[in-house]
Amino acid sequence: MKDNSVDDTDKLDSSVQNNPTRQRQQHKEDEEDGLQRLLLPDARDLPLIPPSAVESNFVSYFAPDFIKPGHDQYVYRHANGLCVIGLAPTHVAFKDSGGITAVDFNVGRSDRSVIKVTGKRKKNAQQFEPNTALCKVCTNDGSYIVRCCVKGSLLEVNDRLIKLPGLLHSSADREGYVAIIMPKPADWLKAKGLLLGLEAYKKLRDC
Incomplete structure (x- = not known):
């Protein structure tokens, strides 16, 4: 049985690779996600008492x-x-x-x-x-x-x-x-x- 979800993902990746505008947008989104994780860390990773x-x-x-x-x-x-x-x-x-x-x-x-x-x-x-x-x-x-x-x-x-x-x-x-x-x-x-x-x-x- 063919996995349609895999086919859809392959098509999406292919469309990004073949579209420079989409590549830049994807790169920008990845940078924003990384910056957000840096500025807003997971509260579960923070120490109970902040360092002095x-x-x-x-x-x-x-x-x-x-x-x-x-x-x-x-x-x-x-x-x-x-x-x-x-x-x-x-x-x-x-x-x-x-x-x-x-x-x-x-x-x-x-x-x-x-x-x-x-x-x-x-x-x-x-x-x-x-x-x-x-x-x-x-x-x-x-x-x-x-x-x-x-x-x-x-x-x-x-x-x-x-x-x-x-x-x-x-x-x-x-x-x-x-x-x-x-x-x-x-x-x-x-x-x-x-x-x-x-x-x-x-x-x-x-x-």
Whole structure:
């Protein structure tokens, strides 16, 4: 018994192949279908919780017990090479009674908050070592030094923390970051070997 549906499909394919106008229309329809699938993905394929801005734009690394026990810091690496430095959620400062009360960028031989980097060549940027102090975080029980974690040029510090130290409590991984560092590729590779990825860090701290 002859399958008429197969014959009809063959005729349709043949008519498309022999008609340039129809070919262009078919190609356009295929492109529109592909674009619609890209812009409107199947809801069943979407994650239950959308990724955060940090998860979307950065790769997260951590320096646990940096210099001293409990001094956990994060290094968020952007695709352009910039590294955002801040306090990891398990940093010992968050465990002190009364929380963080002040942030002081006047450490070492200079006040980091007055350093102003300008232009594409990053004029005035200072080259710091991984253990160079960025600021001092104060609590009712003591104070803690926050360090660079990676060797590179200091592009800016988050001087909002001077007036709003509470940002470290409410959004340490976003508005409460401490500084932005630009390491050279070779220096980054060296630093990366000493850092932990997100999953390894979670496993280490059981968080």
